[in-house]
Amino acid sequence: MKASQFFISTLKEAPADAEVVSHKLMMRAGLIKKLGAGIYNYMPMGLRVIRKVEAIVREEMNRAGAVECAMPVVQPAELWQETGRFEKMGPELLRIKDRHDRDFVIQPTSEEVVTDIARQELRSYKQLPKNLYQIQTKFRDERRPRFGLMRGREFIMKDAYSFDRDMVSAKASYQVMAAAYRRIFDRFGLRYRAVAADSGAIGGDLSEEFQVIAATGEDAIVYCPQSDYAANMEKAEALAPVQPRPAAAQAMTKTPTPGKATCADVAQLLGVPLSTTVKSLVLATDTLNDAGDIVGSQVWLLLLRGDHDMNEIKVSKVPGLDKGFRFATLAEIEDHFGCKPGYLGPVGLKKPVKVIADREVAVMADWICGANEVDYHITGVNWARDLAEPDAVADLRNVVAGDKSPDGAGELAIERGIEVGHVFYLGTKYSKAMNATFLGEDGKPAFFEMGCYGIGITRLPAAAIEQNHDERGIIWPDAIAPFTVVVCPVGMDRSDAVKATAEQLYADLLAAGIDVILDDRGERPGAMFADWELIGVPHRVTIGDKSLKDGVVEYQHRRDAAATKVAVGDIATYVR
Ligand code: ATP
Ligand code: MG
Ligand code: MG
Ligand code: MG
Numbered sequence: 001m002k003a004s005q006f007f008i009s010t011l012k013e014a015p016a017d018a019e020v021v022s023h024k025l026m027m028r029a030g031l032i033k034k035l036g037a038g039i040y041n042y043m044p045m046g047l048r049v050i051r052k053v054e055a056i057v058r059e060e061m062n063r064a065g066a067v068e069c070a071m072p073v074v075q076p077a078e079l080w081q082e083t084g085r086f087e088k089m090g091p092e093l094l095r096i097k098d099r100h101d102r103d104f105v106i107q108p109t110s111e112e113v114v115t116d117i118a119r120q121e122l123r124s125y126k127q128l129p130k131n132l133y134q135i136q137t138k139f140r141d142e143r144r145p146r147f148g149l150m151r152g153r154e155f156i157m158k159d160a161y162s163f164d165r166d167m168v169s170a171k172a173s174y175q176v177m178a179a180a181y182r183r184i185f186d187r188f189g190l191r192y193r194a195v196a197a198d199s200g201a202i203g204g205d206l207s208e209e210f211q212v213i214a215a216t217g218e219d220a221i222v223y224c225p226q227s228d229y230a231a232n233m234e235k236a237e238a239l240a241p242v243q244p245r246p247a248a249a250q251a252m253t254k255t256p257t258p259g260k261a262t263c264a265d266v267a268q269l270l271g272v273p274l275s276t277t278v279k280s281l282v283l284a285t286d287t288l289n290d291a292g293d294i295v296g297s298q299v300w301l302l303l304l305r306g307d308h309d310m311n312e313i314k315v316s317k318v319p320g321l322d323k324g325f326r327f328a329t330l331a332e333i334e335d336h337f338g339c340k341p342g343y344l345g346p347v348g349l350k351k352p353v354k355v356i357a358d359r360e361v362a363v364m365a366d367w368i369c370g371a372n373e374v375d376y377h378i379t380g381v382n383w384a385r386d387l388a389e390p391d392a393v394a395d396l397r398n399v400v401a402g403d404k405s406p407d408g409a410g411e412l413a414i415e416r417g418i419e420v421g422h423v424f425y426l427g428t429k430y431s432k433a434m435n436a437t438f439l440g441e442d443g444k445p446a447f448f449e450m451g452c453y454g455i456g457i458t459r460l461p462a463a464a465i466e467q468n469h470d471e472r473g474i475i476w477p478d479a480i481a482p483f484t485v486v487v488c489p490v491g492m493d494r495s496d497a498v499k500a501t502a503e504q505l506y507a508d509l510l511a512a513g514i515d516v517i518l519d520d521r522g523e524r525p526g527a528m529f530a531d532w533e534l535i536g537v538p539h540r541v542t543i544g545d546k547s548l549k550d551g552v553v554e555y556q557h558r559r560d561a562a563a564t565k566v567a568v569g570d571i572a573t574y575v576r
Pocket of ligand 1: 109140142149150151152153155157419420421422454455456457458459
């Protein structure tokens with residue numbers, strides 16, 4: 001590719017709405033262009049990265065025996081009504097109508113359609129197992145699209161679905177995919193962890209997320225450096241033993257002051273800006289005696305999962321409740337407060353409630369908090385703040401760094417991750433709902449045992465940038481760089497030798513199958529280098545008159561502090 005023919009549009013400044021470095025750099029490097037909230041043009045430079053991600057995923061999926069197909073982006077609602085997801089899924093599912101007033105959805109994922117294919121096409125156990133996958137546009141009307149491609153509304157996902165004759169075989173298919181995912185993420189050259197994830201009621205232990213390690217990640221992951229233990233926070237919390245609550249008043253560093261609170265008050269209490277996303281908060285009611293001892297407590301761990309805006313936590317005062325110390329399940333809370341689960345926080349409280357770990361907390365008493373829904377507020381709760389980690393309000397949890405790991409191998413550590421892939425054993429959830437059967441060896445119909453496996457194709461480049469950048473721009477791993485090598489001739493218009501060498505080298509590298517771009521735009525060296533450093537092409541060859549006289553060109557890896565002089569003929573060995 002020649003730069004003069006390609007489409008390059010770099011920016012000096014990132015747009016104001018870009019908060020994280022990957023979003024900023026993707027915008028500045030001209031990889032993507034915003035069209036609407038969570039909706040982006042993949043510009044030519046960005047599309048090359050996406051295509052490389054897809055190619056690796058495709059290769060490994062094929063190697064693992066999966067078969068590619070493509071399912072419609074626009075899908076008739078009937079199938080979604082069969083599983084009940086058309087009604088159940090909530091506003092993340094984009095529903096549209098055609099001219100005949102028929103309902104459709106834009107696929108956020110494709111279990112229904114692929115199960116419909118299976119029930120028509122896979123009639124006998126002899127055709128199993130099968131794994132169908134697609135690399136396809138998805139739409140999820142995310143409550144808070146942000147961070148560019150990281151959490152878009154329209155994005156590309158690789159989604160695969162396995163069909164097996166029984167559970168044993170389905171679990172084997174799952175393991176094949178889990179292994180393929182490891183190969184895939186190894187090839188991207190990123191630091192990642194496969195962590196156990198919650199599979200709800202269905203899957204037992206068969207759900208893992210692939211998390212790229214990054215401080216800006218929206219997920220917290222828990223692992224043990226001394227062993228293989230790794231889980232996402234939700235899973236870790238589900239398994240953690242309930243911790244005893246601090247008995248005495250020394251845990252209370254603030255006298256609870258009942259009063260009317262605004263969002264701003266709560267934000268101030270938590271020591272965070274008003275627009276902070278809080279993923280989980282501990283809420284507690286404590287009854288204190290005059291000495292400040294806790295004589296009765298009711299403690300809720302309210303998980304505000306997903307994206308929750310502090311602006312939208314509505315808080316006001318109500319008379320306190322004195323229920324005495326106990327643990328409660330969701331059902332009990334629902335019972336007690338008459339709240340529907342959906343109103344306990346933005347996405348509902350799905351787990352049994354547990355008590356905060358044995359640590360200091362600051363508590364404010366007797367709030368009514370909610371629920372963003374009139375008449376569905378939780379009353380008499382306290383806002384608690386973890387004093388051990390004042391900056392980590394978003395991670396106020398039952399499981400904390402330093403806890404003993406469940407396998408006893410050592411202490412737990414916590415780091416943040418970006419979910420780039422997810423493998424999930426589904427069992428017969430969809431096949432039963434859609435009456436999808438095949439004829440078994442005994443001649444009787446049986447429901448397919450299924451699994452589903454996703455990779456965020458367009459999220460991956462963003463995750464890669466979070467891990468690989470410096471103050472000048474992106475540093476792509478070779479595997480997914482838009483170009484592997486850029487040839488930068490200096491003074492091409494003035495020197496025939498430079499021009500000829502650049503063109504020869506470009507031709508040689510192309511012939512050697514190396515993905516090279518020749519910068520023949522005639523930019524000044526400073527501007528030219530700045531562009532390629534921003535775009536993040538990992539290998540650069542600079543050709544100038546002076547060094548050519550010595551028979552050399554300059555090679556510099558994007559991470560190198562200085563260039564190395566290399567004989568023209570040796571360049572190919574440097575850029576592989
Ligand atoms: P998240 O927890 O980030 O919302 P998810 O668990 O809802 O993701 P899955 O349904 O497991 O996502 O989808 C498979 C993969 O698709 C995810 O692992 C992620 O990499 C990607 N993905 C999901 N939502 C988005 C999005 N809004 N933008 C970009 N990629 C996404
Ligand atoms: Mg999601
Ligand atoms: Mg997730
Ligand atoms: Mg997931």
